[in-house]
Amino acid sequence: MPLISDTLLDQYDYSTDPVLKKHLHAWDRVYIGAMMSYASGIGTFGRQMMAHQNRVAHDGARFLKHLGFSDRAAYNFRAAMLFHDIGKTHPTYNPMIWMLYERPSPGEKDIQKRHASLGAGMLQTMTERNPALKNHPHIQVRHAVTLYHHERIDGHGPEQFMADRLPTFAQVACIVDAYDGDLIPRPHQERQRTPRDVLRRMMALDDPAKKYAGAFSGKLLQKYVKMKEEQLQISVAGTQSGGLLGFLRLEKDR
Ligand SMILES: [Fe+2]
Ligand SMILES: [Fe+2]
Known part of the structure; x- marks a missing residue:
């Protein structure tokens, strides 16, 4: 090719x-x-x-x-x-x-x-x-x-x-x-993993085996996580549980 x-x-x-x-x-x-x-x-x-x-x-x-x-x-x-x-x-x-x-x-x-x-x-x-x-x-x-x-x-x-x-x-x-x-x-x-579980795993967080450490371009992954956070109304970084809580927080801020 x-x-x-x-x-x-x-x-x-x-x-x-x-x-x-x-x-x-x-x-x-x-x-x-x-x-x-x-x-x-x-x-x-x-x-x-x-x-x-x-x-x-x-x-x-x-x-x-x-x-x-x-x-x-x-x-x-x-x-x-x-x-x-x-x-x-x-x-x-x-x-x-x-x-x-x-x-x-x-x-x-x-x-x-x-x-x-x-x-x-x-x-x-x-x-x-x-x-x-x-x-x-x-x-x-x-x-x-x-x-x-x-x-x-x-x-x-x-x-x-x-x-x-x-x-x-x-x-x-x-x-x-x-x-x-x-x-x-x-x-x-x-x-089953949640989207937040998966995104944190892809960022090599929360996963003792760190399966994805060194797998992806950091810049590209960051942009993907940001897109998913916006799309799914979740927060991937930190200790927040995201999901419904993230959604409610967003609703309150409007
Ligand atoms: Fe596939
Ligand atoms: Fe495949």
Whole structure:
């Protein structure tokens, strides 16, 4: 893949681009159907995955607009991010890796994250069969968010790529994916995390393991937290509980 940059997001429109209309839209409808019904024999895994992708795509588009990106860029990001976890549907990927009753070991976490490279490989195979798509900006954007959405600034992600070398949109993919992923209840957790719990964990507060220390750009994360505080009417810093109390305080100040 050529060098990627944020300018890619403004170079086309996913819904009206003639090449994408002719060579990709029908495939994407098939992919969405395949993802929705994925692992339906063992549960609602596919529906949950599609809902996660949809939320993350929406949240990332909102964040890009908050950062000053154009409506078109945000929309194109959203279309690409809708498929970022497609590697989980690869025939060699076992969805049961997300249903562990114990906290996943480092080895199991590596297996979980393998879907990023599997998904990028699936996209590459598809573009090799459709040369018209090769080097299209949307494919480059989609490849980047698929392959790099679990990368970290400290280089400890699955591709061991320093995430601060990625364009902003790919770093946004990492942040919004971590936020939504940590909100999803897992069988080994005592209770579901709240948005405030998750944001504090992403800021490497309240988490003895400090899972996210060194994961994100501090500047970008700060802006994301600020956006979430405004959107959800919560206060993430300090000891305030946020939530309803934060809302009531705001109401009183009006
Ligand atoms: Fe993922
Ligand atoms: Fe994801």
